[in-house]
Amino acid sequence: MYDVVIKNVQLEKDVVTDIAIKEGLIAKVGFLDDVQNETIDGTGLWALPPYVESHIHLDTALTSGRPYSNQSGELFEGIQVWNQYRQDYLSHEDVVKRAMEVIKVMAGQGVLNIRSMVDVSDPELTALKALLEVKEKVAPFLQLQIIAFPQNGLCSSANGAPQLEKAIELGVDGISAVPHLESTREKGVESLNICFQLATKYDKFVHIFCDEIDDSQSRFLEVVASLALETGLKEKVTVSHINAMSYYEEAYVRKLLGLIQSSKIHVVTAPLINSAMQGRFDSYPKGRGITRVKELHGAGVNVAVAHDDFLSPFYSLGTGSLPAAGHMLCHLVHMTGTDDFDSVLNMITVNPARLMQLQGYGIAEGNPANIILVRAEDAHDLLRRQPVAEIVMSKGVIIAETPPLKTEWMPQKAKSTFF
Ligand SMILES: [Zn+2]
Structure with missing residues (x-):
């Protein structure tokens, strides 16, 4: 009757059931x-x-x-290295090969929905064209959204805005701006106006790189939230990073939280790159490099945790593991209570699904059978040990299996009765 049944599987803590799958859909839970x-x-x-x-x-x-390592680890050297890489190495085949490799690594660990940024500063839009091809290639098992990202600014570079419009015509899902990297506050605000105008005109997601700088004077979040309200784009708008919020005065944060709540915008935090990149110009004690996740989450704002950079000019580490990013977040924002772990697990599952407006996400009858099986008791256990998903199922088909790690003791060889 069914194509496949997952027997005696945990659905939530202390709840065990069967999940029956037919024609790629979850046919029955029970x-x-x-x-x-x-x-x-x-x-x-x-x-x-x-x-x-x-x-x-x-x-x-x-x-x-390549072409050389970012020795300082700072954002500005990262941008220099990337601009050089783009000139020397970037080609269609190069981007397709690397992107497919990363997707394989991440899908193998249980990631089946990805929103990728793509730098559109290159006049040929080489990387964007390559990622649009990758999107088609992986579509049978993984949903990829693409956001056009003007790394060198929309207003401070000569062709920022026209490049963004060219990218829209090629078929991106959303567009971005980097207001804190524009040369003046005014240009930063102008870049946001342009981005929101284009998103409204073409009905696209907005995903802003916002206040990713340890500067209490960087206050573009209020502009994004106001524009989200004024244009009505609201839930289609996401901000990433907003590290500067950690440096704001308390009275201003209070005002800002109300504005963010009413604007309905989403927040993405990237604890791995944020903690490595931020706080570098502080004297001791150094900032933790992360935004006010606890306050935002407590105020009902939809917060997601992302892995972000993966062996890039900006971040020389990364494994593609979202539980690892969640694990880092628990430390940085002091979310170590039992309820906190449940919240952090939501931040790598349902919360980002909400901001990406994914349809049919979750284990429920009628939804596509996109399911991962993880050997963990609960959110605390999962985030503490970060086990890789043993089975990854996309649309009812197992696409990856990872056997559990098992240590074999060697008492004879060790010549010890201890084992
Ligand atoms: Zn990023």
């Missing part, structure tokens, strides 16, 4: 009496919807060290 043709033993495994990566750069991934 115990089945009759014997089925094909079953997966879910004993000891937890069924979760796939992880959702809401901010990564597939065009810069896996380039770390």
